[in-house]
Amino acid sequence: MFDHCPGSRNLRTPTLAIRRCPQCGEEIEIFSSDRKVACGHCGFVIYNDLVSCVQWCKFARECVGEETYRKLVHENKGGEGKVSGKG
Numbered sequence: 001m002f003d004h005c006p007g008s009r010n011l012r013t014p015t016l017a018i019r020r021c022p023q024c025g026e027e028i029e030i031f032s033s034d035r036k037v038a039c040g041h042c043g044f045v046i047y048n049d050l051v052s053c054v055q056w057c058k059f060a061r062e063c064v065g066e067e068t069y070r071k072l073v074h075e076n077k078g079g080e081g082k083v084s085g086k087g
Helices: 006-012 060-064 066-077
Strands: 016-020 027-031 036-038 045-047
Touching: 027 036, 060 066
Parallel strands: none
Antiparallel strands: 016 027, 036 045
């Protein structure tokens, strides 16, 4: 993996964010590498804004690692659009 790419930093070393469920107000933990997370209280799914270098950089597979690359590319091909879970 490349160590100098700032675009993949949050994918290689995920950071934790706390969001509020827009449906019930419960706190939801979501990591920067998560594409989506369901609320543990009501099941509402929030999405993380993961538009990143993985979608356009030819070195992405080497940079973030095979497992992370496959996860992000597979989920992106699943028809899920870019929906922000920020809030």
